[in-house]
Every structure is written in C-alpha cells, then in structure tokens.
Amino acid sequence: QVQLVESGGGLVQAGGSLRLSCAASGRIAGINAMGWYRQAPGKQRELVAAISSGGSTNYADSVKGRFTISRDNAKNTVYLQMNSLKPEDTAVYYCNAKKWAYDYWGQGTQVTVPS
Numbered sequence: 001q002v003q004l005v006e007s008g009g010g011l012v013q014a015g016g017s018l019r020l021s022c023a024a025s026g027r028i029a030g031i032n033a034m035g036w037y038r039q040a041p042g043k044q045r046e047l048v049a050a051i052s053s054g055g056s057t058n059y060a061d062s063v064k065g066r067f068t069i070s071r072d073n074a075k076n077t078v079y080l081q082m083n084s085l086k087p088e089d090t091a092v093y094y095c096n097a098k099k100w101a102y103d104y105w106g107q108g109t110q111v112t113v114p115s
Contacts, residue, residue, distance in 0.1 A: 002104040009109030022095030038091035087115035
C-alpha cells in the first residue's frame with residue numbers, strides 16, 4: 001500500500017500563491033508518475049499537473065504558466081507551486097500516485113480563492 005498525505009491548502013486572495021505538498025510513504029518502490037488533481041463542487045475530478053519519475057511534466061491548459069509541479073525523490077514528496085491564483089482554481093486538490101496498474105489518492109486539501 002501507498003499512503004499519500006497532502007498539506008498546504010487554505011484560503012488565499014486572487015493573485016496570491018500557495019504551495020501544496022504531498023508526502024508518500026509505505027510501499028513506494030515502483031511508483032512512476034505522481035500528480036495533482038482537483039475537484040470543484042458539481043464538477044468532475046480533473047488533472048492539474050503530473051510528473052514522471054524521470055521528471056517529465058504535463059499540465060492542464062488552465063494552469064500552464066501559473067502552476068509548477070516538482071518532485072523530491074529523496075523525500076518521496078511532490079509539490080505544486082500555485083501562483084496567480086484565480087477564483088476558478090477553488091477546489092479540493094488531491095495527490096495521486098500511479099504504481100503499476102493502481103492509482104493511490106490522498107485525502108485532499110481545500111484551496112479557496114474568493115471572487
């Protein structure tokens with residue numbers, strides 16, 4: 001099993017910044033990609049950003065140029081730096097780890113950007 005614990009969410013004014021962290025523990029050997037998804041009320045969960053074990057990244061179009069995903073393999077931690085936040089970024093953000101055929105999820109952390 002893989003456990004993922006997120007931190008760093010909160011309330012921030014439009015234009016502000018937050019950094020989310022996700023620490024992986026347990027049977028982490030074999031994890032390849034890690035990423036962040038988000039789910040706003042009444043909407044489907046969507047990919048925000050992902051990073052492979054080799055460091056390749058991809059982003060949702062809506063966050064390109066504002067969000068940066070990074071990974072510290074020594075600490076088994078993935079980060080999401082979010083800048084220029086907008087009200088439409090308001091959602092619960094979930095950390096994800098892909099290991100073989102399985103997806104592991106964190107408990108989620110709320111990010112709120114008031115309009």
